[in-house]
Amino acid sequence: MMGMSPSFASTQAWTISRRSLAERWQLFAGAFLSVTLGVALVQSSLLLLISAALYEPPAGLSAADRMEFTDSTAAVVSMLGIILGIATFLAGFIISSTFAFTVAQRRRDLALLRLVGAGRGQVRRLLLGEAVLLGTLGAAVGVPLGLVVMAAQTWLLRRMGFVPDGFRGEWREWILAGSFGTGIVLAVAGAMVAARRAARVRPLEALRETGDAARVMTVTRWLAGLLFFGGALALIIVAPHGGPDGGAAMAMNVPLPAAIAAAALSPLVVPLLGCLLPTGSGVAGVLARANLWDARRRSASVAAPLIVLVALVVGTAGAGQTFTTSGIDELRRQTHADLVVGTTGPPATAIAAVPGVATASTESSLPVTYTTGHGEDAETETGSALVIDPAAYALAHSAGSSLTSLSGHAVAAGPSGDVPAHGTVKIELPGLKLGSLPIVAAAPTTMSGGADLLLPPGVAPASLLESAPTRSFVTLRPGADLPTTRAALAKIGTVSTTDAWLTADAKARTKTSDKIMLVIMGLGGLYALIGVVNSIVIGAAARRREFAEARITGLTRTQVVRSALLESAAVTVAGLVLGAVAAAGAYWAAVASTAAVTGHGTLSVPWPLVGAVCLVALLVTGATSLITSWSATRRPPITLLAARE
Amino acid sequence: MTRADAAVTLRGVSRVYGRGAAAVRAVDDVTIEFPRGGWTAVMGPSGSGKSTLLHCAAGLERVDAGQVLLGGTDLTAARDRELTALRRTRIGFVFQSFNLIGSLTAAQNVALPLRLAGRRPRGSEVRDTLAAVGLADRVRHRPRELSGGQQQRVAIARAMVTRPDVLFADEPTGALDSSAAHVVLDLMRQMADAGQAIVMVTHDPVAAARADAVIFLRDGRVVDRLAGAGPREVADRLAGWEARR
Numbered sequence: 044m045m046g047m048s049p050s051f052a053s054t055q056a057w058t059i060s061r062r063s064l065a066e067r068w069q070l071f072a073g074a075f076l077s078v079t080l081g082v083a084l085v086q087s088s089l090l091l092l093i094s095a096a097l098y099e100p101p102a103g104l105s106a107a108d109r110m111e112f113t114d115s116t117a118a119v120v121s122m123l124g125i126i127l128g129i130a131t132f133l134a135g136f137i138i139s140s141t142f143a144f145t146v147a148q149r150r151r152d153l154a155l156l157r158l159v160g161a162g163r164g165q166v167r168r169l170l171l172g173e174a175v176l177l178g179t180l181g182a183a184v185g186v187p188l189g190l191v192v193m194a195a196q197t198w199l200l201r202r203m204g205f206v207p208d209g210f211r212g213e214w215r216e217w218i219l220a221g222s223f224g225t226g227i228v229l230a231v232a233g234a235m236v237a238a239r240r241a242a243r244v245r246p247l248e249a250l251r252e253t254g255d256a257a258r259v260m261t262v263t264r265w266l267a268g269l270l271f272f273g274g275a276l277a278l279i280i281v282a283p284h285g286g287p288d289g290g291a292a293m294a295m296n297v298p299l300p301a302a303i304a305a306a307a308l309s310p311l312v313v314p315l316l317g318c319l320l321p322t323g324s325g326v327a328g329v330l331a332r333a334n335l336w337d338a339r340r341r342s343a344s345v346a347a348p349l350i351v352l353v354a355l356v357v358g359t360a361g362a363g364q365t366f367t368t369s370g371i372d373e374l375r376r377q378t379h380a381d382l383v384v385g386t387t388g389p390p391a392t393a394i395a396a397v398p399g400v401a402t403a404s405t406e407s408s409l410p411v412t413y414t415t416g417h418g419e420d421a422e423t424e425t426g427s428a429l430v431i432d433p434a435a436y437a438l439a440h441s442a443g444s445s446l447t448s449l450s451g452h453a454v455a456a457g458p459s460g461d462v463p464a465h466g467t468v469k470i471e472l473p474g475l476k477l478g479s480l481p482i483v484a485a486a487p488t489t490m491s492g493g494a495d496l497l498l499p500p501g502v503a504p505a506s507l508l509e510s511a512p513t514r515s516f517v518t519l520r521p522g523a524d525l526p527t528t529r530a531a532l533a534k535i536g537t538v539s540t541t542d543a544w545l546t547a548d549a550k551a552r553t554k555t556s557d558k559i560m561l562v563i564m565g566l567g568g569l570y571a572l573i574g575v576v577n578s579i580v581i582g583a584a585a586r587r588r589e590f591a592e593a594r595i596t597g598l599t600r601t602q603v604v605r606s607a608l609l610e611s612a613a614v615t616v617a618g619l620v621l622g623a624v625a626a627a628g629a630y631w632a633a634v635a636s637t638a639a640v641t642g643h644g645t646l647s648v649p650w651p652l653v654g655a656v657c658l659v660a661l662l663v664t665g666a667t668s669l670i671t672s673w674s675a676t677r678r679p680p681i682t683l684l685a686a687r688e
Numbered sequence: 689m690t691r692a693d694a695a696v697t698l699r700g701v702s703r704v705y706g707r708g709a710a711a712v713r714a715v716d717d718v719t720i721e722f723p724r725g726g727w728t729a730v731m732g733p734s735g736s737g738k739s740t741l742l743h744c745a746a747g748l749e750r751v752d753a754g755q756v757l758l759g760g761t762d763l764t765a766a767r768d769r770e771l772t773a774l775r776r777t778r779i780g781f782v783f784q785s786f787n788l789i790g791s792l793t794a795a796q797n798v799a800l801p802l803r804l805a806g807r808r809p810r811g812s813e814v815r816d817t818l819a820a821v822g823l824a825d826r827v828r829h830r831p832r833e834l835s836g837g838q839q840q841r842v843a844i845a846r847a848m849v850t851r852p853d854v855l856f857a858d859e860p861t862g863a864l865d866s867s868a869a870h871v872v873l874d875l876m877r878q879m880a881d882a883g884q885a886i887v888m889v890t891h892d893p894v895a896a897a898r899a900d901a902v903i904f905l906r907d908g909r910v911v912d913r914l915a916g917a918g919p920r921e922v923a924d925r926l927a928g929w930e931a932r933r
């Protein structure tokens with residue numbers, strides 16, 4: 044019935060596309076920016092991940108250093124994997140919500156097109172054509188920008204000691220296809236749902252903003268909201284059954300689906316916050332309250348990236364901190380010792396011979412490469428082994444009778460839980476192949492991990508132990524004088540109280556994951572914040588007319604700006620609250636998991652971080668709203684209203 | 689069946705907004721024919737359902753009961769794809785608030801329906817249509833650079849460029865002063881004399897008197913009809929219906 048050649052239709056769509064690009068540049072600049080930054084972040088993370096995975100240790104390293112190197116490379120690869128995952132998630136979320144918002148903001152233009160005879164297909168093709176164009180342009184700038192981001196990320200990794208100085212992210216030819224693909228696919232996917240909807244509503248309703256066109260809680264929104272809510276709930280329910288590592292991984296992943304669910308369902312919640320605006324705030328307050336309700340779509344678009352920001356930063360960091368604290372608490376309960384003596388190699392003088400000492404468990408740490416399983420299932424990993432005296436170890440670490448059978452040419456599975464409790468394991472110490480040894484015992488698994496293997500005395504040669512970092516957990520005789528004993532021990536090595544040593548040890552071990560959090564939060568948080576600014580700018584671009592109408596009605600410019608500020612504050616608070624709800628989901632999973640693993644539920648909220656995030660969010664949204672509404676009201680209102688369309 | 693001389697036929701058309709106690713019968717069981725080559729004005733008190741009736745007749749609004757026929761085509765049974773094609777070819781619509789696309793020039797606005805229909809407009813086609821509404825010298829102006837009356841004439845040119853079977857106009861002179869309104873009404877009179885079917889909603893008895901016939905709506909029903917009356921007679925009749933509240 045339309046009887047038109049597809050090529051002509053698309054030429055037509057391009058003509059209109061180019062025109063609307065020129066007219067509504069803020070919308071398109073926002074969409075373009077979201078693609079550019081998203082592509083840059085994903086490309087840089089992907090290139091670094093591949094470079095790290097293929098990185099060869101420099102020649103001339105000692106056997107022990109080589110093992111350490113392999114161990115730390117594995118950590119960097121898994122960290123970059125997490126960063127890539129988060130970058131992709133953020134890019135998908137922010138690009139698609141920005142595109143959906145720009146389409147929604149132009150509903151009136153699209154309705155006019157439909158009224159003069161544009162078909163549904165034409166509107167869809169127009170919008171998708173724009174998405175392809177913006178995705179391509181965004182990627183074209185995003186690719187070179189990605190190289191800058193990669194240089195910054197490499198510098199960060201090097202500064203923090205994750206990678207050696209020689210490490211460089213390397214360019215790959217195919218990344219061009221990957222980056223352009225990412226930009227175009229994410230842009231089109233974001234525009235798709237909005238375009239279908241814009242094409243489907245009846246033109247008259249779109250023009251008047253009534254009926255279907257005014258509905259914000261669409262079926263897609265409900266579906267996405269409930270689906271991801273279910274996903275987050277499932278993670279929360281399963282996390283306590285995942286053991287120490289699985290539980291932590293699941294709890295730290297709760298913020299992602301929870302944030303999507305909260306963002307999708309936010310139009311239900313955001314206007315409610317309008318009711319909390321102080322009623323005494325005069326006409327600006329009345330206007331802000333009315334706008335919160337009337338412009339639920341716009342409010343939701345500003346709140347969405349905020350929700351992701353809070354959920355990701357506060358939720359993930361809090362869950363991580365909870366697991367660390369829980370690990371320290373557990374060790375505190377398990378460790379029975381008064382002092383810890385640190386030495387290099389086993390102490391020269393017997394600690395047990397020092398007057399006042401009842402028992403001492405001396406433990407030397409060695410890097411180890413171990414292989415479990417046979418044939419196809421064989422798995423080789425790098426980790427650490429502790430050379431111990433089983434009886435003393437069991438006393439100092441509440442291991443009970445679990446290690447009584449550890450002696451001779453055999454090993455025990457360590458508290459990390461990474462080695463099975465039965466079977467055999469092939470072990471290689473620095474410069475020494477030990478061959479296959481039976482696993483005859485297993486120490487209880489702990490939250491905070493620790494050594495992978497426990498070796499009885501005599502398995503590792505003394506020459507290797509000489510340089511091994513060693514600690515001895517010391518218990519004093521009843522009635523022994525602490526200062527005297529301490530002074531005597533200080534001649535053997537560095538002495539600290541057990542509490543101080545456990546805290547320092549946990550800090551040293553979580554330093555890596557703390558730095559990982561910093562890298563992820565720094566980049567992800569910045570991108571999400573840019574998403575917030577983007578939404579406010581896009582929203583304000585379409586509001587010049589609305590502001591002008593308010594001023595013609597008698598509001599002063601200051602009142603209009605104040606009302607815009609009030610509205611943005613309410614939306615920001617709503618975003619923070621919803622983000623906090625999503626983060627609370629992660630906390631819930633973390634508490635349940637720590638309770639299941641250690642018997643004691645722990646919760647540790649990073650309050651300074653929470654405060655900082657809230658402050659930054661309020662400042663950024665406030666400043667952006669102030670600037671955009673001030674500049675949108677610069678011209679006298681009549682010049683806008685006289686030019687009716 | 690439809691008589692050959694009817695451009696648009698409405699049979700028992702109703703449109704209800706809302707449900708239950710809040711339901712509003714904006715158009716209530718209206719049966720009417722708008723003749724081919726005739727200009728009909730629709731009048732009535734505010735809220736009597738004039739705009740709704742026009743939207744239903746033009747296929748812009750769903751009807752809850754009854755049938756709308758454009759020539760031989762049943763609009764009530766048409767799918768969106770067909771309605772879109774009809775909007776491009778056989779129906780023209782003019783709004784009180786012009787609804788031009790702000791980023792396009794006058795010529796581009798007028799050419800839009802042709803381009804959307806997949807036709808490359810001949811250079812003269814658009815210029816002639818704009819010349820016919822007296823805007824030959826405003827071809828490259830954007831809507832914000834035109835006066836209200838000029839913008840409305842561009843909107844009429846845009847509606848007319850496809851030579852539609854019927855031109856619908858909802859208060860086309862509502863936003864114009866009397867001299868600008870006069871120019872627009874003269875233009876419509878010329879078109880009607882040339883055989884164009886026009887259905888126009890108006891509040892202005894002077895405008896209504898330029899039409900061939902006037903129908904009066906109240907509470908969604910057609911309550912009266914006048915043909916060949918002058919402004920005074922139309923105004924008296926309207927005042928009569930508005931007084932009977």
Ligand SMILES: Nc1ncnc2c1ncn2[C@@H]1O[C@H](COP(=O)(O)OP(=O)(O)OP(=O)(O)O)[C@@H](O)[C@H]1O
Binds near residue numbers: 713714734737738741
């Ligand atoms: N989208 C809608 N939803 C609910 N009610 C509506 C809607 N559109 C119109 N109405 C109601 O239908 C009735 C008729 O409206 P309509 O716009 O057709 O009146 P009108 O005769 O054109 O009035 P006016 O002369 O003021 O333009 C009114 O009571 C109006 O409130």
Ligand SMILES: [Mg+2]
Binds near residue numbers: 739
């Ligand atoms: Mg009306």
